[in-house]
Amino acid sequence: MTKIKHFSCFPALRPRRLRSASWIRDLVQEHSFSVTDLIWPLFIIDGRDVREDVPSMPGVERLSIDLATEAVKEARGLGIPAVALFPITPQAKKTEDGREACNSENLICRAVFAIKRAVPDIGIITDVALDPYTSHGHDGLLKDGVILNDETVEILCRQALVQAEAGADIIAPSDMMDGRVGAIRDALERGGCKDTLILSYAAKYASAFYGPFRDAVQSKGCLSGDKKTYQMNPANSDEALREVALDLSEGADMVMVKPGLPYLDIVRRVKESFGVPTFAYHVSGEYAMLRAAGAQGWLDYESCLMETLMSFKRAGADGILSYGALDAARVLAGK
Numbered sequence: 001m002t003k004i005k006h007f008s009c010f011p012a013l014r015p016r017r018l019r020s021a022s023w024i025r026d027l028v029q030e031h032s033f034s035v036t037d038l039i040w041p042l043f044i045i046d047g048r049d050v051r052e053d054v055p056s057m058p059g060v061e062r063l064s065i066d067l068a069t070e071a072v073k074e075a076r077g078l079g080i081p082a083v084a085l086f087p088i089t090p091q092a093k094k095t096e097d098g099r100e101a102c103n104s105e106n107l108i109c110r111a112v113f114a115i116k117r118a119v120p121d122i123g124i125i126t127d128v129a130l131d132p133y134t135s136h137g138h139d140g141l142l143k144d145g146v147i148l149n150d151e152t153v154e155i156l157c158r159q160a161l162v163q164a165e166a167g168a169d170i171i172a173p174s175d176m177m178d179g180r181v182g183a184i185r186d187a188l189e190r191g192g193c194k195d196t197l198i199l200s201y202a203a204k205y206a207s208a209f210y211g212p213f214r215d216a217v218q219s220k221g222c223l224s225g226d227k228k229t230y231q232m233n234p235a236n237s238d239e240a241l242r243e244v245a246l247d248l249s250e251g252a253d254m255v256m257v258k259p260g261l262p263y264l265d266i267v268r269r270v271k272e273s274f275g276v277p278t279f280a281y282h283v284s285g286e287y288a289m290l291r292a293a294g295a296q297g298w299l300d301y302e303s304c305l306m307e308t309l310m311s312f313k314r315a316g317a318d319g320i321l322s323y324g325a326l327d328a329a330r331v332l333a334g335k
């Protein structure tokens with residue numbers, strides 16, 4: 001009887017066989033992403049027919065509500081399921097206490113209302129935090145150099161409610177105050193918005209990658225100090241799980257890790273530990289890096305964007321917020 005040899009190494013095993021042609025590569029591909037994984041963040045500015053470039057984010061514009069509505073229509077046409085809206089508050093409306101956040105006629109509420117009416121089948125996500133509205137640029141109330149937690153949470157509840165009443169489908173608290181998810185959930189329940197979803201920025205790090213976003217919303221010039229007393233220390237990972245556990249127990253439907261690429265390990269741990277809808281934010285600085293290198297001819301922007309978005313899926317993210325979402329959707333649609 002011939003003895004069957006069992007090989008456990010080269011040349012019996014040649015991993016390149018599985019890569020030898022495109023059909024076999026496709027057949028054994030482990031992960032994929034599609035347009036339905038993408039959330040497109042948009043910056044909204046006051047006025048009509050206003051379109052402004054954001055210099056540190058090439059390809060990104062601040063759009064007035066009418067133009068944003070058209071852009072959202074295009075996004076929906078390409079299959080993007082949701083957009084995240086961020087307002088640019090005129091300097092004159094910024095105050096110490098950020099009270100404009102709770103004005104039911106403010107820019108974000110008007111934008112949500114108009115976009116929802118024009119494009120009813122796209123999900124609208126709004127950010128809950130005070131930084132677009134405070135004269136000091138912080139996400140919460142500032143007193144004697146300290147960010148007040150509980151007093152801020154009270155305002156955030158009112159802010160969340162005006163956004164939900166304007167038609168926001170998903171409320172996304174990005175402020176990192178303690179206890180805010182539970183308080184917002186309660187406020188929504190009592191305010192008759194029991195079906196409004198909460199996507200909590202559960203693991204949000206104090207990151208330098210938010211720089212271009214602060215240019216876009218014009219909060220950089222105002223920011224006094226940093227956000228390290230509420231956003232997480234980039235050196236921590238177990239703490240992210242604790243934050244996620246708390247937000248889920250307080251009633252978050254979905255959680256987010258932010259920034260994205262430098263924190264893919266956190267995305268993986270969160271997804272594996274909790275098995276809940278987990279989103280990652282490919283933030284402004286990450287987008288700017290791709291664009292800047294692309295503009296120099298050092299990288300191919302589109303290919304690197306697609307590879308980046310795939311990496312989020314590989315890490316376990318269910319969805320990705322990216323300023324490149326529309327570009328990616330066009331690539332996926334072959335346009």
Ligand code: PBG
Pocket residue numbers: 127129131139174175209210211212213214227282283284285
């Ligand atoms: C505001 C907020 C920030 C981002 C989203 N919501 C900035 C910050 O916390 O300073 C950053 C998004 C990005 O960089 O793309 N709370």
